[in-house]
Amino acid sequence: MTTPLYRLLDVGAARIAVASSLEAFHRHLDAVYPHQEVVDGAAFADVRMSLRLESRWRLRTRQVELWSEGQRAFEPYPARSALPLFEWGGNWLLAQRLNAYLLLHAGVVARDDQALILPAEPGSGKSTLTCALHLAGWRFLSDEFGVVDPENDEVLPMLKPAALKNQSIEVIGARPGAVIGPVFPKTRKGDVAHFVPDRPSFEARHRRARPRLIVFPRYQSGAPLRSRRIPAAQAALRVGLNSFNYQVLGPVGFGATTRLAQSVRAHELVYGDLDEAVAHIETLFRDAG
Amino acid sequence: MVSPTGPTPGDWLQRYCPLIDGQFVFLNPLSWETHLLTESAVLVLREAAASIEENRFDAFLDEVAEAGGWPPGLEFLARSLTTLVDGEQEAGQ
Numbered sequence: 001m002t003t004p005l006y007r008l009l010d011v012g013a014a015r016i017a018v019a020s021s022l023e024a025f026h027r028h029l030d031a032v033y034p035h036q037e038v039v040d041g042a043a044f045a046d047v048r049m050s051l052r053l054e055s056r057w058r059l060r061t062r063q064v065e066l067w068s069e070g071q072r073a074f075e076p077y078p079a080r081s082a083l084p085l086f087e088w089g090g091n092w093l094l095a096q097r098l099n100a101y102l103l104l105h106a107g108v109v110a111r112d113d114q115a116l117i118l119p120a121e122p123g124s125g126k127s128t129l130t131c132a133l134h135l136a137g138w139r140f141l142s143d144e145f146g147v148v149d150p151e152n153d154e155v156l157p158m159l160k161p162a163a164l165k166n167q168s169i170e171v172i173g174a175r176p177g178a179v180i181g182p183v184f185p186k187t188r189k190g191d192v193a194h195f196v197p198d199r200p201s202f203e204a205r206h207r208r209a210r211p212r213l214i215v216f217p218r219y220q221s222g223a224p225l226r227s228r229r230i231p232a233a234q235a236a237l238r239v240g241l242n243s244f245n246y247q248v249l250g251p252v253g254f255g256a257t258t259r260l261a262q263s264v265r266a267h268e269l270v271y272g273d274l275d276e277a278v279a280h281i282e283t284l285f286r287d288a289g
Numbered sequence: 290m291v292s293p294t295g296p297t298p299g300d301w302l303q304r305y306c307p308l309i310d311g312q313f314v315f316l317n318p319l320s321w322e323t324h325l326l327t328e329s330a331v332l333v334l335r336e337a338a339a340s341i342e343e344n345r346f347d348a349f350l351d352e353v354a355e356a357g358g359w360p361p362g363l364e365f366l367a368r369s370l371t372t373l374v375d376g377e378q379e380a381g382q
Contacts (some may be wrong), residue, residue, distance in 0.1 A: 258307060
């Protein structure tokens with residue numbers, strides 16, 4: 001039996017190793033992780049996984065499985081959707097493993113190493129807004145994970161591509177400078193494509209940022225912009241609710257969320273127009289200093 | 290006897306029930322869920338904590354019942370504080 005050849009991706013807060021014999025998967029990986037250097041695949045990785053084709057006999061409907069540490073944690077995907085399976089499966093595995101940090105379900109961007117944290121529930125337009133802010137000049141730290149170090153309350157980048165779904169692909173793809181990987185139609189979450197953060201953000205993936213502002217975004221089609229300040233106690237609660245591992249961390253997570261909510265302002269933002277939301281956030285961020 | 294290794298119920302309230310912007314945020318020591326509380330609710334929890342530490346929580350429960358019962362949701366939080374003391378004391382109550 002041969003040892004699988006792993007590709008190791010250094011995304012800042014974590015290292016992810018993946019092995020697969022699927023050529024198309026590697027082409028897609030190159031497209032959405034274009035800045036990654038070659039790293040020794042045998043080096044330490046927080047998450048190590050394999051993408052394997054299921055049966056060799058089901059040529060028309062071949063499925064791909066994600067294995068990690070001897071377990072298949074997900075139902076298989078169609079072989080053509082190996083990249084979305086890698087991204088979602090990898091995120092799930094990272095959320096299980098990285099318990100040295102408070103992991104928020106949040107986009108994070110920064111200016112001058114001061115972070116804007118966008119915690120949100122799925123379907124709130126978080127990824128679209130994060131990508132739009134990045135294209136407006138903010139450093140991209142992460143889309144899915146807001147990684148907070150409870151030792152010093154700094155935010156670490158988790159520089160993975162942002163998964164855009166359905167209309168968001170076109171909305172972000174139409175913006176100047178947007179780089180988007182292949183579209184995967186009709187996945188379990190609809191059409192999916194991955195937005196690629198720029199090279200300067202990639203090169204800064206080990207540079208932490210200090211939290212400066214929290215915005216809880218919610219996209220609502222056609223809605224006028226509404227923004228209101230959230231009291232700190234409620235902000236702490238909502239940050240905890242938008243975390244992957246808050247309850248796992250217990251007092252550590254409680255300390256991190258309450259300190260965060262007490263040290264930075266938090267706002268709720270309902271928006272129907274992306275440019276208006278970006279402009280409003282710029283103002284909130286400037287005034288938060 | 291209060292557990293020699295962990296915080297007492299009173300310590301827990303000191304550390305994990307801070308006042309932030311006029312509202313109290315409480316970390317449940319059992320479930321590690323977080324709750325927003327009013328000042329009056331925190332006063333009740335402090336009394337509950339004191340009664341647990343003094344090994345008279347059953348009497349405190351009787352007092353609350355005589356006073357008209359628990360505000361919604363608060364009994365569960367008060368009982369969560371009993372998990373901070375050792376099993377011997379709980380069994381003796």
